[in-house]
Amino acid sequence: MPHRIYFVTETEFADPLQHYSNQEFVLEFEDAAQVLKLWRNPHLGRSSREGAVLSIASKNAVAVENIMQKIMNTPLTATEEERLVNEMKLLRFIGERILPDVLERVNRNELQTIEDILKYIQELLKEIKFEGSVDLQNLAEKLNQLKDIVDIEITDAFGRKKRISRESVMDLLGKILGRYLVKQISVAPLDEVHKRPRGTIRLKETYRSAILSSQTIPPTKVKQEDIMRVKKDRRSLVYLIVDMSQSMRKTVFEGGMSRLDGALLTSLSLYYYFKTLNRRKRKRYDMFKLAVVPIRKNPNVVDTDKDMEQLLLTAEARGKTYMIQSVLAAIEHAKQQHKDKDIDVQFTIVTDGMPNMPSYPFSYSTNKELKKYFDDIDTNTKSDTIECLLQLNGIFTSLKQDRSRNWNVSYFLMGPESLRNKEIYIHTKRMLKGITRPILVDPAQVKNLGEQILKESILYA
């Protein structure tokens, strides 16, 4: 037989252990809501914890099988051999003694948090101290893989599974949702503006200027002086004022998430949207700053990662709509920031009802015309609510007149299209007369809320 030598490349003979799937993780808004739910409530997700135990077990079983083969088939140095034997003993010990016990505890709902796991590991180490044959130090390290159990399992749109630790949930969700928004809407339309390290070029203006200077269409060339550089960007403070009253508990039509979940995730995505955006720019200061103000009894302004995490974990839909109080808190916060005049303040209010807790004492003047309107009509609306609307109108009007800052208000009302004929919409519209107009948001479309807020209020206000 003639002997021939061929060369085969790796494209022709691919590694059988290669993962083929695309590595980018795509999380849908509904999935994010699910993750949020699991994160907020460690009681849920038992099955994912059970799955985690099994996957640790099966990974270990494969490892043990291979180590045995390796000990028999591969020449080893003394240290290598020692390592393998130790690993094998530990893995076997974990597989045969520890994991069955862990599974049972997970079944019983006894291992739910990282503290539970740590406590369990410590107890275990105390118990098996006298068994001798296992290396305790190594075992303790190995047992740390049990922490995976309390991680949250997320599945992306393409079915790829990933486990994330509880601490990194917010960051991961925020980054995914924020980046998604960035992809949908860039701060300025791309066809007009080029961001460069040395400044921003507005293409349209440049083009127009070139036409004017060369007097031909299209312009023969673009001169240096045609290129328009944008003046310094203005600072913007954005306050997302989010309703957390009882009514937000309602389930959104799609996917079993509540209005609150939708609102929280929208807040998170906007928060990260500006975070990523700010990071991309080479600026001395952040162009946009977003703070979330929950509408609840004692509203606080949430503008740090830690507060945000706290808000996501603890927010509940309960009680009345303390909108006036939240708006006042936001105003106070805004007034403390940056004393210079050249600043925009954007209030974006997301609510599914009308405010119903007036604030006293109230120092702004109320609009007589609006008061007359409410006095004249025959309505079921409670007097508290009317008082609130009057107060809110007073606050907004005085903001509009305030020249110390450039105040903007946008108002999103969550509800179906049929709301347009209802008192809630008519009153709100009347209240906002001369300030802005309410924008109706379909709760079923809550996943697009972030996009809508960006488009209709913050960027093109």
Added chain:
Amino acid sequence: MLKEELAEIVVIYENAREDFKTLVGESPENYRVLIFLNPDMHVSVNRVIEVTGTPQAILTSEQITNLRASRLNDFLPTSKETVYNSLPTLIYLSVPSYELTKEQEFTVRVMLIHAFAHALMNEKTESNSPKVLAQLYQLDVILKELMTNNVFQLNKVSKDKHVWAWQYFQDLIGVIRLFTEAGVEDFYTPPETARKYTLFNNFSIEAINLIGERAKTARKKHLHDIIDEGFAHYIQQKAIDYLLKTDEYKFPKRHEDRSLIYPNELKAFLAPPIGVFSQVAMNKLLSKYKDEKKMFEKLFSYKSDIEFLEEFSWDEIKDLLAVNKNAHSEYVIDHWHSVRSRWSDIWSVYAYGWRQIEEYVSKIFRKKYSAFGQLLDENPSISSKGYVRVDDKKVYVFEANDYGVGIDQLVILHNHMSLYRDDFKTILPAFADIIVFKKVGGIHVATLFAVHKSKYKSLSPYHLPVITRAVQVTKRKDAYKFDLDEEKEETFAIRNIDYTHLRKLTQPQRGAISYLIKEGLFEL
């Protein structure tokens, strides 16, 4: 450039062929040698053969993940040549280091001779084993191509990118292969008429047919491992003796017993129990027939291991196993392992190897098994245990053994079944909800997979509201007596559960099933 670098190996290769001709009198002609420059690739191929039986078979994503994890931890065996005993024989080698020392040269030479022995056996034998393996190889290549093309096409024709498709098809083939091999009859094949509706249907019909053919072929394969290994190890031993006699290679001797210290890389050929046992069995055969030529003729004429083993009485074989296991236990630790390791730690590994051989030999000797299918039937990778009827739906129960399905595959299986419903738009009915018993490491678990109806259209088959619950199967009395929520018990009372269609289950298994049904089916 590569040709020059590999020149040294080509010289060794030619020497090895010469050696083989002198030792055996003839040389094999029908084989291929694949030398990997990247040793990781060789390890991968080796593992794939170990796990699935052929080098081109599709692994499930879980198997890949677990093997990759093992590779990261450096747990995978290396440095063994891999021989796939088909016709032509496929020989996989990692390329040795750039400049070969005398020791390495010797190793490669012995490795090649060992491989040639396999190749010669595959050419000469009257068993169907090499031909069947060749067919399996071909089928696996076709399946792989089929899968690749379909994933490509599916992504091309559809608007949304089906990134999940690769993994899904991989797992699908893995699971159907397992079920078909084990002959689980509840399996469903879509009708021929479904072919024209979607690419997916067409693919599954093709794949299922091919896998069916593969299973049928695999079952017919003669059991031939002991003869293969025995012949190769016999020739290999002859080669070692022959090469050492020529004075070309000199190895130091051990202080204590004046035995030779062989090159480290030969460990894979000299240490494992299968080589030791099959070689002594060959020697015993030689002492029976006295003449080597005649023994070779005999070896080539055996169709399967049982014919070879039947040359001896059961007592003789038992002796052969016991005596050599004993001798091996004293020898192998001293010769191939560090003095720092404890005897019991290392020997437990070899003892495991011996136990596997003992089980195999005694099983085929007692039951006179000659084909792979008979062995499969004895201990199927997966078997059906009937079903539980919960109201109007069936929950099927399976038991998978150690080397059977993985968890991920179960999910696929499960998702596959959920395609039956209107949630996902590929008509490929398979199973209803399932419960699977499986030993994972040291835990014997029962796992339930059930699907709820989803309100919106699924993006992928992985993307369904699945309940997955797992519970340990134990004999303990208080097991399964966990507190059920009052609310759940209420719902439970309404359900009508019928356990009468289950068969061959132990009491703990029944306990686990009822726990899973109570707990799992009502979680969402």
